[in-house]
Amino acid sequence: MPTILQMLGWRLFFYANEGCEPMHVHARKGEMECKFWLLPDEYEIRPAFVRGLGPRDLREIRKLIFDHFDYIAERWQTFQQERENG
Template sequence: MPTVLTVGPYKFRFFSTDRLEPRHIHATRGTLVAKFWLDPVSLAKNRGFPDQELNSLARLVIEHQEKLRSAWDDYIWYWRLNRPPRAWKSPKTA
């Protein structure tokens, strides 16, 4: 479960087991989790975040959408091809 971006208390990550789904990211804060589709950005699931905080998270996903897409492609697409990711490194955090 690589963390591809950290902004304040939020960690944005994905799971290699999600590789058969469309591009998306999981946003977490403690035990709270929200899943956002990346193309286009929209909420897929919410586990515990209040609505106001979901709006803030959606804005962060939009703000960092290109970085999140790139991280997905670099990591997940290589898994789909049954190859290990090429020297995958998490992008610098904001």
């Protein structure tokens, strides 16, 4: 479960055992956790699940993901290539 970014108390990461799911990122801060699908063709994100986040926290993590969208997408591609090549 590599951490790809830590900022504002959030840890953004990928899980290595999620099979063939579309591009996404997990985020955790304290007891709060969420997962967002990344849609590069639309430059959009959509929540897959959100646990324990209030409206302010949700705005904060959405902004963090959008501000680092290209970086997260690049890291996803690299992570998947490394998994495939073993």
